[in-house]
Amino acid sequence: MSEYTGDVTRGGPPAVRDLGGGLTLRKVSVGPMDNNAYFLTSGDQELLIDAANDAATLLDLAGSLRTVVTTHRHQDHWVALSEVVAKTGARSLAHEDDAPEIPVATETLRDGDVVTVGEHSLEVIHVVGHTPGSIVLAYQEAGGRAHLFTGDSLFPGGVGNTRGVRKNFESLINDVERKLFDRFGDDTWFYPGHGRDSTLGAERGSIPEWRARGW
Template sequence: MTEYHGNVHVGGPVQTHELAQLMISKVAVGPMNNNAYLLRCRQTDEQVLIDAANDADTLLTVIGSGGITRVITTHQHGDHWQALAQVVAKTGATTVAGREDAEGIPVQTDETVGDGDRIKVGRLGLEVIHLAGHTPGSIALLYDDPTGAPHLFTGDSLFPGGVGNTRGDKKNFESLINDVETKLFDRLPDETWVYPGHGADTTLGTERPSLPEWRGRGW
C-alpha cells in the first residue's frame, strides 16, 4: 500500500489512509476537482460515502461490490451532489445531509442531521458538527479515533489556508469563522487530520497560527 499523503487528482489513483479501525479512501472527481471519501469499518466492512460529487462510474468503482449504507452530503452546493442520484440508484444507500441544507439538494434526503448527531459506520461513528456560513446547513464529520489522532471531514468549510468562501457576505463570514474557531480549533488537538472538499489535506495544527490573519482579512 502506498503511503497516504492525501494528494489526488481527477483521473488519478485513489489514496487510502489505513487507520486501526477505519479505512479512508480519497478520490478526486469532476471538473471542479472535488474530493469524495469512502469510509469502511474494518470490523464489519460497512461503507459510507462522503459527497457523491461527480463521476458516478468512478465512485461506484471505488465503492466496489461491498456497496454503501449511506451517502453523506456535506452541503447543498451542486458540485457536491452531481453523482448522488446515480450512486443512490445503484446502491440503495440512505441519503444524509445537514438539516438546513436538505431542501437545496435535489435528491431526497432520508436523514437530516445537526450538531452532535452521530452517523454509524459499522461499529464506528461520525459526529456531526454544524458549521454555518459557507451554506446554512454545512456540516463537518468527526471520527474521533480511539487509537490515534482525530480525523475531520470539513466539506467546503475549512481548507488549507482559510475557511470556505462566503462571497463577501460579512455576516456569513463571521458565522463561519466563529463556528470553525469554537467548534473545531478550540475543541480539537493540533494533530487532527483535516480532509477538505477540494484539494490537499491539512491538520488543525498547521492552520491554527493563521486564524487571526483569516479573521483580519475577512475571508
C-alpha cells in the same frame, strides 16, 4: 500500503489510509471542479462523504455502500448522488437546513448527531456560513488523533467562501474556531471538499490573519 499524503488527481487512483480499528479511508478526486469524495469502509459496511461527480468512478470504487452524507447544498458536491443512491440503495443524509436543496436526501441531520459505519462513529458538527446547513464529520481514533471531513468550510489557508457577506464570514470563522480549533488538537487531520489535506496545527497560527482579511 504506501504512505498517505492525501494528494489525488481526477482519473487517478484513490489515496488510501488506514485509520485503525478496521476502518479504511479512500480519497478520490472527481468532476471538473476536482471535488474530493471520501469512502470510509469497515468490514462489510461503507459510507461515502459527498457523491460529488463521476458516478461511474464512485460506483466502481463502492463496495457495500450503506450511507452517503452530503456536506452541504452546493451542486458540485452532489452531482452523482441520485445515480449512486439509485444503484446502491444507500441512505442519503444531509443537514436539515440544506437538505431541501439536495436531491434524494432521505434523512436529515442536526448538530451532535452520530453517523455510523460498522462499529465506528462520526459526529456531526454544524458550521454555519458557507451554507446554512454545512457540516463537518468528526472521527476520533481510539486513543489517537481526530479526523475531520470539512466539506467547503475549512481548507488549508482559510475558511470556505462566504461571497463577501460579512455576517456569513463571521459566523463561519467563529464556528470553525470554536467547534474545531478550540476542541481538537494540533495533530487533527482534516480532509476538505477540494484539494489537499492539512492539520489543525499547521493552520492554527493563521486564524488571526484570516479574521483580519475577512475571507
